[in-house]
Amino acid sequence: MSKSIGPSCKLCRREGQKLFLKGDKCYTDKCPVARRPYAPGEHGQNRKKLSYYGTQLREKQKAKRVYGIMERQFRRYFEEAERMKGMTGDNLFHLLERRLDNVVYRMGFASSRAQAREMVSHGYFKVNGKKVDAPAYNVKLNDVITVVERHRDNETVKGNLDIQRTIPAWLSVDRDKMEGIVVGLPKKEDMDIQFEDHLIVELYSK
Incomplete structure (x- = not known):
């Protein structure tokens, strides 16, 4: 790539x-x-x-x-x-906002889109229970993004979640469960x- x-x-x-x-x-x-x-x-x-x-x-x-x-x-x-x-x-x-690497970043699992892209490529996340390692994967309404079990103790992921960032209205994040849900579609004002x-x-x- x-x-x-x-x-x-x-x-x-x-x-x-x-x-x-x-x-x-x-x-x-x-x-x-x-x-x-x-x-x-x-x-x-x-x-x-x-x-x-x-x-x-x-x-x-x-x-x-x-x-x-x-x-x-x-x-x-x-x-x-x-x-x-x-x-x-x-x-x-x-289309760009719904890329999986961007969604991971906007949910707060990564500190930058570059870091999110690397995490996705290394298999850190599942979408609807299935591991996805393609940063360009396009998420859809009601998709559930979760951190895979073996990466939940990763200090980088936990450190990123500890930082309070603004989550856009079209995404919902449960920091304790280490998962997020696509609850809407991105709007221009949410970027x-x-x-x-x-x-x-x-x-x-x-």
């Missing part, structure tokens, strides 16, 4: 905002975005104003980086969103990072 292996904090600086790619570090004063709020590189502080195309491209890159997916997979999500009923932009982010989805739709529609 292809993935970005460069410094995560440079990706946030390039987009000009925190994308919360490094988990707890993003909430401390050690976050490079807070210390150096400009693009990385020798000319990072002297970047020219973006064209409209550049603005569209940056919004698409931001979405890819937040969800940790590469171009070909992101385009497949967009094409699927186009085939669905409703607004393409809304459909796109509904932890907001996107100008119309810019991405315009970019791919050219």
Whole structure:
């Protein structure tokens, strides 16, 4: 599976905002975005104003980086969103939010989407009683996500659950049982990072 292996904090600086790619570090004063709020590189502080195309491209890159997916997979999500009923932009982010690695992160089992993706790949979770190790697995309404028995004593998982994070309204979590339920469908206002989805739709529609 292809993935970005460069410094995560440079990706946030390039987009000009925190994308919360490094988990707890993003909430401390050690976050490079807070210390150096400009693009990385020798000319990072002297970047020219973006064209409209550049603005569209940056919004698409931001979405890819937040969800940790590469171009070909992101385009497949967009094409699927186009085939669905409703607004393409809304459909796109509904699909991305319902990825299992994102759901695991939003439920608080992981400190970042990258950590959630690794946990899912290593078989930490079951969906409706069956082990699922595909981060891109798309959860559905009433799906039950549980930590498998042999990982329930894992200090990382327990430490993440001990941190009080905001759980979106479409998810319900029982920390004692180490399980969560998909009780609704994601809405745009429930997303932890907001996107100008119309810019991405315009970019791919050219």
